[in-house]
Amino acid sequence: MKPTMMQTNRPALQGLRREPNPARAALRRRRIPQPQLFLTVEMLCRGRIRRRRRLSGMYSSEGGRETKPSAWDLWSQQFVGTGTSTRTWFQEKILTVHLFGLLGAAPTASAPWKLDPKQTGTPNGRQNISANAPIVLSDSDSDSEGFREEPTPTHSKSNGKASSDSLKTGGKASSDSLKTGGKASSFSNGEAGKGGKTFSAGKGGKGSASTAMPAKSDAELKLELDMPSNSRILMNCEATELLQQIHEHMAILSEDPKIKIPESFDRTFQFAKEGNHFTSAKSVKEVLDPLKKSGVTDGEICMIANIGPETIEEVYALVPSLKATRSLNEDLITEALTALANIKAPK
Amino acid sequence: MVFLLADMSWNVLISPDQLSSKGLLLRKSILVRLLEDIANRKASKEHGYYIAVNELKEISEGKVRELTGDVLFPVTFTCITLKPMKGEILVGSVEKILKHGVFLKSGPIENVFLSEKTMNDYKYIGGENPMFMKDHSKLEKDTVLRFKAMGFRWMEADRQFQLLATLAGDFLGPL
Numbered sequence: 328m329k330p331t332m333m334q335t336n337r338p339a340l341q342g343l344r345r346e347p348n349p350a351r352a353a354l355r356r357r358r359i360p361q362p363q364l365f366l367t368v369e370m371l372c373r374g375r376i377r378r379r380r381r382l383s384g385m386y387s388s389e390g391g392r393e394t395k396p397s398a399w400d401l402w403s404q405q406f407v408g409t410g411t412s413t414r415t416w417f418q419e420k421i422l423t424v425h426l427f428g429l430l431g432a433a434p435t436a437s438a439p440w441k442l443d444p445k446q447t448g449t450p451n452g453r454q455n456i457s458a459n460a461p462i463v464l465s466d467s468d469s470d471s472e473g474f475r476e477e478p479t480p481t482h483s484k485s486n487g488k489a490s491s492d493s494l495k496t497g498g499k500a501s502s503d504s505l506k507t508g509g510k511a512s513s514f515s516n517g518e519a520g521k522g523g524k525t526f527s528a529g530k531g532g533k534g535s536a537s538t539a540m541p542a543k544s545d546a547e548l549k550l551e552l553d554m555p556s557n558s559r560i561l562m563n564c565e566a567t568e569l570l571q572q573i574h575e576h577m578a579i580l581s582e583d584p585k586i587k588i589p590e591s592f593d594r595t596f597q598f599a600k601e602g603n604h605f606t607s608a609k610s611v612k613e614v615l616d617p618l619k620k621s622g623v624t625d626g627e628i629c630m631i632a633n634i635g636p637e638t639i640e641e642v643y644a645l646v647p648s649l650k651a652t653r654s655l656n657e658d659l660i661t662e663a664l665t666a667l668a669n670i671k672a673p674k
Numbered sequence: 675m676v677f678l679l680a681d682m683s684w685n686v687l688i689s690p691d692q693l694s695s696k697g698l699l700l701r702k703s704i705l706v707r708l709l710e711d712i713a714n715r716k717a718s719k720e721h722g723y724y725i726a727v728n729e730l731k732e733i734s735e736g737k738v739r740e741l742t743g744d745v746l747f748p749v750t751f752t753c754i755t756l757k758p759m760k761g762e763i764l765v766g767s768v769e770k771i772l773k774h775g776v777f778l779k780s781g782p783i784e785n786v787f788l789s790e791k792t793m794n795d796y797k798y799i800g801g802e803n804p805m806f807m808k809d810h811s812k813l814e815k816d817t818v819l820r821f822k823a824m825g826f827r828w829m830e831a832d833r834q835f836q837l838l839a840t841l842a843g844d845f846l847g848p849l
Contacts (some may be wrong), residue, residue, distance in 0.1 A: 375800075548824065548840075550761035555720045558680035561754070566677035569754060573726045585706050587713040588726070591782035593727045595756055598781035599677070602765060626759070629676060634763050636845075644844035645763045645822075 343414060549648045551628040560625050562632040564608035567599040604635035605670050614666040621656045623649065631663075635671070675781055677719045679728065680721050683706060683750045688736070690743045704733055704747055712753065717835070719828040720758025723782045737845045756782060758826045758837055765849070766839075768817045771804040776813060778821070778839060785836040788821060792840040811848050 554560065563570070574596060580586050605611050615628045627646055636642045639661050643650050649660070692703040708719075717723040729752045736745040749829055758764075766780030778786035782847060790798065796806040796813065806813040813819065821839040828835055 367812050399812050416848055548761045548822065550759060552676070552759055553757075554678065555680060557682075558678040558755075561677035561679050562679065562820070569728065570726065573754075584708075587706075587710045589713045589724050590716060591756075593837070595723070595782050624757060626676070628764060633676075633769075645846075 336510055339354070345350040424460060550626050550630060550646065552624075560629050562608065562611065562629050563599055564605050564611050564632060567603040568608050570596045570599055605632075605667070607670060610670050611667065614663050618656065618659055618663060622652055623656055625661075631660075632667075635667075636664065637668075675722070675756045675764060675783070676762065677725075678721065678755045678757055679701055679794075680753050681731075681750065682753050683748060684711060686711065686747045686749050688747065690745075693745060701729050701733070704749065705730065708749055708751070712801050716784075716833050719830075719832075720768075721753070721755040722835070723755060725754045725756055725782075728752045728754050758783065758823055758835055760823060760825050762823045763820060763822050763846075764823055764837075766817060768813060768815050768819070771806065771813070771815065772799075773798050773800065776806065778819075778835070783837055784832070786821075786839050787837070788839040788841065792824075792842050794842060796841075814830070814849060817848050820846050822846060 345417055405665075420507055552560075570592075573592075577588060577592075581588070611632055615632060618631075619625075627649060630646050631642060636645065639657065642660055642664070643653065649656060676749040686704050686707045688700075688703060688707060693700060695696055706729075711757075712724050712727055715724060731750040731752065734748040734750075736747045738745050764780050766786055768776055769784070770777040771777045773790070775789040778788055780786055788797070788804075793806060793808075796808040799805050799807055803814065819841075821841055822843055824838045824840045826835050826837045
């Protein structure tokens with residue numbers, strides 16, 4: 328074997344190299360500078376094999392060459408995989424874009440530039456949401472953009488691409504899904520400290536998400552009244568009475584074809600009637616007004632009236648915010664409950 | 675869902691052919707137009723579902739729009755609305771049962787989703803009549819149950835709310 332430039336640099340390789348053909352040897356002798364612009368596929372593959380062998384420690388006599396991986400290497404390995412170094416990953420990426428585009432070969436599973444979804448993580452190290460098993464609920468018509476989960480579309484996106492954008496997409500996907508989480512602001516709980524909380528929405532074609540809600544926090548979720556300005560809260564009983572009056576007027580009004588009543592009126596009227604447990608709204612108000620003095624908010628009073636609880640434990644279980652001032656309001660609530668029991672309408 | 679009695683103001687646009695000389699007819703046409711507008715609007719993110727107009731407070735002076743000839747009347751009124759609140763206890767009936775959850779219907783809201791994961795101990799039983807079962811209680815179509823609203827979302831495109839429910843907690847479940 329004629330000793331060539333490359334061979335003399337790697338004495339350990341002598342046994343592994345095949346007989347080089349003269350054309351190739353001529354190429355080498357021309358001493359093409361890095362980066363190699365003129366590469367054959369074979370040279371590329373060989374280089375990759377050699378590099379892989381070197382990094383996996385096959386050439387143990389070159390112990391000195393293989394230095395300890397730097398912090399950059401360790402970080403980048405989560406995107407690149409442990410098989411190669413980052414420098415080679417970038418180089419190969421640039422090459423594959425051009426070469427594989429020309430040759431038309433698809434990237435293989437062993438290709439180091441291909442993002443392995445299991446290893447991909449966001450730079451902050453937060454759990455990648457797309458790693459969760461997607462659940463597809465494919466039935467209804469409305470779309471599901473706002474729910475915090477958007478794993479499947481972004482997941483498949485990052486898998487398909489074999490370009491330098493794939494890294495960006497991986498990072499972008501998680502920030503997108505976090506952004507949509509921000510958009511659906513009513514879903515972002517006050518208890519934001521619990522990480523990894525996801526909702527399943529699954530409506531429409533896009534919908535696919537998985538739930539991982541800790542059940543403990545659900546029970547403790549407090550009522551958050553998001554009332555617009557200039558509005559007064561109505562208990563179900565009060566609303567039922569008002570709607571009843573309107574319903575009576577409606578009989579006359581509906582004779583005029585031009586007058587339009589909102590669609591949801593009928594259904595809501597039914598809902599209010601079913602939800603109303605009491606005979607008279609006025610008496611309910613009288614019973615529950617004293618509670619306001621001991622710090623029970625309007626919303627909480629409304630909840631108590633709407634639920635129609637039977638025991639005090641039920642009240643505390645369903646309206647957890649009252650537990651905070653339990654010592655103050657327990658007696659009053661018990662009294663109120665007994666009074667309400669008297670005016671409850673028979674079902 | 676909480677009922678609200680909201681003070682609202684709206685600009686009612688009356689076209690010239692309805693502006694007759696008789697003052698009463700004008701008032702009626704404003705009211706009709708207002709009811710029509712509210713019915714078309716169905717719901718808003720701020721107030722929730724519009725249920726019914728309760729009381730007309732004031733019809734202010736009309737302003738003529740120069741190019742079209744329409745007259746704009748700012749109207750203030752009170753309206754009964756229904757808005758879902760986070761953390762609320764609600765009652766709904768089962769609409770559809772799927773392997774991963776149940777769709778419920780409550781009042782005007784038709785899209786209430788209850789995930790299987792929040793239904794502790796309920797197991798899905800498929801077949802011709804799918805249901806969720808736990809010990810002696812069953813969740814089938816039209817079962818009425820009490821749930822807690824985890825959160826809701828306003829969908830601008832459909833102009834309606836979507837609600838996420840949970841059964842995790844005491845005193846929740848079929849009634």
